[in-house]
Amino acid sequence: MDQILDQKIDAFLEANKEQMLKDIGALVAINSVEAAPAEGAPFGPGARAALDKTLELAGRLGLDTHNCEGYIGYAELPGREAGKYLATICHVDVVPAGEGWSGDPFAMRRQDEWILGRGVLDDKGPMVATLYTLKCLKELGVPLRYPIRALAGTNEETGMEDVEYYLAHNPAPVFCFTPDAEFPVCNGEKGHFHGKLVSPVCHGKILAFEGGVANNAVPDRASALVQADMAGLKNAPNITLEPENGCVRVRGWGKSGHAASPEGTVNAIGLVADYLLANGLCNEAERSYLEVLHKLHSSTAGEGLGIATSDGPFGPLTIIGGRMYMQEGRMVQTMDSRYPTSTNGDVLAAAIRAAIGTGASLEDVDAADPFYIEADTPAIRACIDTYNEVTGKNEKPFTMGGGTYARHFPYAVSFGPESHDMVLPSFGGPMHGANESAPVDALLQSVKIYVLALLRLEEIDF
Incomplete structure (x- = not known):
């Protein structure tokens, strides 16, 4: 120099x-x-x-x-x-x-x-x-x-x-x-895959469900407003419960991070979804959708959705749920996946649709190759x-x-x-x-x- x-x-x-x-x-x-x-x-x-x-x-x-x-x-x-x-x-x-x-x-x-x-x-x-x-x-x-x-x-x-x-x-x-x-x-x-997991109109116990501020960030907080009695609910790690207008606000507290490197993060949406499932705070249509969310949030490597894969230059696929919101009575979960050369957008979309069955629809899909x-x-x-x-x-x-x-x-x-x-x-x-x-x-x-x-x-x- x-x-x-x-x-x-x-x-x-x-x-x-x-x-x-x-x-x-x-x-x-x-x-x-x-x-x-x-x-x-x-x-x-x-x-x-x-x-x-x-x-x-x-x-x-x-x-x-x-x-x-x-x-x-x-x-x-x-x-x-x-x-x-x-x-x-x-x-x-x-x-x-x-x-x-x-x-x-x-x-x-x-x-x-x-x-x-x-x-x-x-x-x-x-x-x-x-x-x-x-x-x-x-x-x-x-x-x-x-x-x-x-x-x-x-x-x-x-x-x-x-x-x-x-x-x-x-x-x-x-x-x-x-x-x-x-x-x-x-x-x-890596390649980029984005989409939304959308529920049917469930007419159930979940009145509101929101979390996250960006599609490409793991949210550290989320909440759902559900029809329930506080007295019958159990405590759980990283979950708080609050009475609200005769209902219960279930809050999840996670750890945020970027979608490209989700190792070590804790997705608050997944915490709330799992709590609702474990405590029966859902009707059958909502349960089917929450089970889809569980598959998504159970592994940032995509194992729950059957899309896990890896290659030499890039390593393993990652996937996270970024934002959760309700729209016209439907729950919507955005997804952000970064994938290696061992798969592609069409393969990912087909595998996700097979994994979610009738519990949700996969919408607004787009992908870009590595x-x-x-x-x-x-x-x-x-x-x-x-x-x-x-x-x-x-x-x-x-x-x-x-x-x-x-x-x-x-x-x-x-x-x-x-x-x-x-x-x-x-x-x-x-x-x-x-x-x-x-x-x-x-x-x-x-x-x-x-x-x-x-x-x-x-x-x-x-």
């Missing part, structure tokens, strides 16, 4: 650390959960406000900015080779805050060199880090061969229609990485080699269950800034969970890694 360059980057980070954190806080302060479209805001006013703030920050850093009709935007550094460009892509939309926070989720706070708030890790913190990456490159004064764009998406969490719009109106970058996962480099992502790029391609080598040089490690590329923008580009990977061995503090939580947290040092180090990786990528003949 060039020692003089290394020292210049370190000096840049020291000089810009506090302002970078303030800028992350300004972006976190905007509730950018998807909402109904408005003029100039295809994914709602919050997402548009977050995009505007991102471009405002980029402009203040001295970068050229472009707004693509509110779908997406980017900051850009010019290069001498026209027609080709490198890109990074982050997103400034977030999942709903949910409950369980120890402070305001949209007021970023610092504690023991960690920052907490919705989006600090997924993906507003990394978004600001990429803007400072471009600022650092500009201040270094290194002539660029390829222009570099830092793309800011607004619809990653709920559909990725933003990047589809962008690619319909712009040529794809010759290489792109998204800071929306873990280091060192993710060169493959993607995989060989680890020894030049751009991926540039990323992994840079990471190992900066950290002194000897890591290898990996695959994951998470879904990022990378799958939409012809040559792209996800590249940090998380670390697989990151240990959360007692006061912090994971992305998509309460008290979402990010280590300040890791965000700063990611800027150095991205600066050096982009300089190395500039040398490749694309």
Whole structure:
């Protein structure tokens, strides 16, 4: 590594650390959960406000900015080779805050060199880090061969229609990485399968059933309102009972997490469903549906639904139930599965329908195949080699269950800034969970890694 360059980057980070954190806080302060479209805001006013703030920050850093009709935007550094460009892509939309926070989720706070708030890790913190990456490159004064764009998406969490719009109106970058996962480099992502398990109209004892804030997050709380007598009900672990208008509110208390890595989570919807079954708080139609929910929630590997499978590059399938709600007298459970190359969407749908029988219907199914790029391609080598040089490690590329923008580009990977061995503090939580947290040092180090990786990528003949 060039020692003089290394020292210049370190000096840049020291000089810009506090302002970078303030800028992350300004972006976190905007509730950018998807909402109904408005003029100039295809994914709602919050997402548009977050995009505007991102471009405002980029402009203040001295970068050229472009707004693509509110779908997406980017900051850009010019290069001498026209027609080709490198890109990074982050997103400034977030999942709903949910409950369980120890402070305001949209007021970023610092504690023991960690920052907490919705989006600090997924993906507003990394978004600001990429803007400072471009600022650092500009201040270094290194002539660029390829222009570099830092793309800011607004619809990653709920559909990725933003990047589809962008690619319909712009040529794809010759290489792109998204800071929306873990280091060192993710060169493959599992397939995605989504659907809803819908009950018939049961006319039974369950008057309400709700839980979860996002389809792709394991809920840590859920509740059902049932016609029952408190005196006849038994206590159970992680269940509380409350009288409510002559009925009983059954609450489940679980442990949240991301759908892509549900190991160690406890789904509160499953807790409530199992309690209702065990205590007979259902008629026959409701029982059949609750038994379907039991099959779903009994295993995040899909064993209860008969869809468990695994392969070499990706490992085992995962599946979770994200949101539970009632609509027109029917109970609806959303599902999110991440699957390896050993199955496909059609096989999963057929197996689930066979497993649920007449207890529920499987509706609103969609699926996307896994993607995989060989680890020894030049751009991926540039990323992994840079990471190992900066950290002194000897890591290898990996695959994951998470879904990022990378799958939409012809040559792209996800590249940090998380670390697989990151240990959360007692006061912090994971992305998509309460008290979402990010280590300040890791965000700063990611800027150095991205600066050096982009300089190395500039040398490749694309």
